[in-house]
Amino acid sequence: MTQASPLDLSIQSLTATGSSIDLLASSSSDLSQANTMALACLADTVVTLTDEAQLDNFMTAYAEGTAHKIPLFVLSGGSNVLLPAELNAIVLQPKMRGIDIIDQTDDYVDIEVMAGENWHDLVVHTVNQGWYGLENLALIPGLTGAAPVQNIGAYGVQLEDCLQYVRAYHLPTQTWHHLSASDCAFGYRDSIFKRTPNTWLISRVGFRLHTDPNNILASYGDVQTIAQRYADQQGRKLPTPHDVMQAIIDIRQQKLPDPKQLPNCGSFFQNPIIAQEQFMALQAIYPTIVGYPMPDAMTKVAAGWLIEQAGLKGGGVAPIVTHQQQALVLTNHTPYQATQEDVAIAQHYIANTVYEKFAIQLSREPVWINADGSTGSTEHVV
Ligand SMILES: Cc1cc2nc3c(=O)[nH]c(=O)nc-3n(C[C@H](O)[C@H](O)[C@H](O)COP(=O)(O)OP(=O)(O)OC[C@H]3O[C@@H](n4cnc5c(N)ncnc54)[C@H](O)[C@@H]3O)c2cc1C
The missing domain is CATH 3.90.78.10 (UDP-N-acetylenolpyruvoylglucosamine reductase, C-terminal domain)
Known part of the structure; x- marks a missing residue:
């Protein structure tokens, strides 16, 4: 695992042509801290992507060099994978960051979020901005780019309820695609991305969020009761999406072990x-x-x-x-x-x-x- 892989040769040749891709790849990486189950895992090569052009550059080098025989594997936050002790693949880690407002009216806001944004931080950010719809999905671990893969869901909401589109790279043909929500063929904890693993790399997700603070979904379990308690404390008659988010955070923290404490x-x-x-x-x-x-x-x-x-x-x-x-x-x-x-x-x-x-x-x-x-x-x- 520590010997030079064919990919190293591609990286060296890219260095010779002045590309910076060599800075993105490392050989024989320990991924045991990169999965929430904390399973021991050594990977041949890890490529960290901080912008989309890097993926284009990398894939060109990959396809033209001898490395194309090595399989590719996409890893984000590692919270929904069971990794093998030795991973003989090139691991692509999408870490692109950014949240952009695409459109805004009195009723809704359209945002585009890069794959590397932490999911829970995104939920908190949107709710704090007064952009609602994601609050029931608070405290789900992982990164935004992975969220469409299993159409994450919790407390009566699924990602597809707010998702408008996904920008994704089709690895076999090295082409970028704009996939609408219906193209993603979402199902219960399922999508086209889950059914065809390591075929797509999701780089951006587009959401339409609403701005009506009275539009909440709190019918699951104790959510209504706890959210109402937060509302009462603030002297509000009815719970807001922020109260719902806080209630769900409380319930999840009580119910589920924190992977950082207990993998x-x-x-x-x-x-x-x-x-x-x-x-x-x-x-x-x-x-x-x-x-x-x-x-x-x-x-x-x-x-x-x-x-x-x-x-x-x-x-x-x-x-x-x-x-x-x-x-x-x-x-x-x-x-x-x-x-x-x-x-x-x-x-x-x-x-x-x-x-x-x-x-x-x-x-x-x-x-x-x-x-x-x-x-x-x-x-x-x-
Ligand atoms: C404590 C805990 C609670 C959880 N609660 C919930 C819950 O309530 N609801 C729920 O739905 N899930 C839940 N999960 C599962 C998990 O958090 C989600 O599935 C999450 O979206 C995985 O994100 P990740 O970044 O960790 O993905 P990873 O685990 O890194 O990857 C998961 C899969 O997606 C693929 N993938 C990752 N990123 C991309 C990308 N950018 N493009 C294409 N493919 C990609 C990977 O190849 C892999 O097959 C929970 C997990 C934990 C540990």
Whole structure:
């Protein structure tokens, strides 16, 4: 891993022609602090991009040199990936910054945000400006460029509700594209970018945000109650989007471990969707089972409840165990040492235990990255 890769040769030749791309790439980078699960990971080459022209330059060098045989992998905040111990790919890290106002009326403001902007900071910034719509997505880790990939969602809002377009680079053809929200083909935690991994590099995201402080969505869980408390403290009759954001920050800080304190990648398992018939049969045995009706006679079951009832709250296979307060979250107790393999062992143990008890298969939510930068499938893990 420490030997010169074919990419180094391209970098050297670029240096000779006076390009600054050599300053952007480094060999054999340690990425264990670049993923919130804190898994040990060494990558062959990391290329940091701080503007779009650098990507054009890099891709020209990549395509013309021998490096084009090395796969590319896009990494942002590392909060939704399970990285391998050795990543034999060229890692592209979009770190372009900037927030521009594109259009503004009394009712709305259109902004364009560069991929490298921290997502939570963007949410706080927009709400403080009086631009609303993103407040329910506060405290989701990661960078803005990654947000469209799984159409991030929380507390009744999904990214697609405010997203207008994405500017993205198509890596196979080395061309820039303007993709409308419908081009992105968003679904629940899904998009064209997730379905075709390492094909697109998102560099800008366009949003339309509204300016009506009375237009809030606070119907989830305790959001309304806590937001109202904030409103009362300020002598306001009704909660504002700022109160909603603060309520959601409070709830998330209580409910979810901070990856900086205890490494994790958020919800590890998806909530499984089973036939209503199976759900009712389980309900007869376990009256407290948590489920939400879905179309086509299906029911979405709370994976956290299943894991907890299988006796695995705080359990797993050390050093990867479920969180004491939130069984859906897997935590890493030996940061920068535990590997993807340790996660696989714990994942299989938990999923098998749940399957034996409930005959329900659990699927993983974070993206499994193979040694060549390709992504693992979201196959059932039992
Ligand atoms: C504590 C915690 C809580 C979370 N809560 C939520 C939640 O409530 N809702 C939710 O939806 N998610 C949640 N997540 C998951 C995660 O934060 C989001 O998916 C986030 O958008 C990932 O951003 P990132 O920058 O870390 O992406 P990364 O993990 O770096 O990348 C994720 C995927 O996107 C691809 N990618 C990244 N950037 C780009 C780009 N610019 N262009 C193209 N592809 C790209 C990567 O190749 C990878 O496949 C949570 C995670 C944690 C750790």
